[in-house]
Amino acid sequence: MPQAAVDGISLFYERHGAGEPVLLIQGMSGTHLAWGEAFMAGLGDDLDVVAYDHRGVGDSMPETDPLTCWASRWAAWSPRSSRCATRSGSAR
Numbered sequence: 435m436p437q438a439a440v441d442g443i444s445l446f447y448e449r450h451g452a453g454e455p456v457l458l459i460q461g462m463s464g465t466h467l468a469w470g471e472a473f474m475a476g477l478g479d480d481l482d483v484v485a486y487d488h489r490g491v492g493d494s495m496p497e498t499d500p501l502t503c504w505a506s507r508w509a510a511w512s513p514r515s516s517r518c519a520t521r522s523g524s525a526r
Contacts (some may be wrong), residue, residue: 435493438486446493451479458485465492500526 437444456477459469466485477483489500490496 437493442475443489444495445486446490448484450474451477451481452481455482455484458483460485460488462488463491464488467492481515 436447438447446466456497458466458469459515460466460480465487474485487494
């Protein structure tokens with residue numbers, strides 16, 4: 435199981451393809467699996483796609499700090515990556 439140490443927290447991730455890095459950020463309690471096989475396959479092999487589990491979700495390590503911005507932590511780990519995020523909850 436691949437794990438990335440980000441600011442002392444171990445986050446599970448999956449990586450597919452090669453090329454320009456793209457970081458997939460799932461809504462609150464979603465895991466890397468929530469992106470779905472069809473979406474991941476549609477991205478092709480020409481991108482370095484990283485999908486991860488938030489802290490305390492899926493196979494990532496829990497953390498006690500509730501006000502952590504994981505996108506900024508991943509950006510520090512891979513500063514050249516593009517980002518794609520989803521949001522859980524109601525539309526406003």
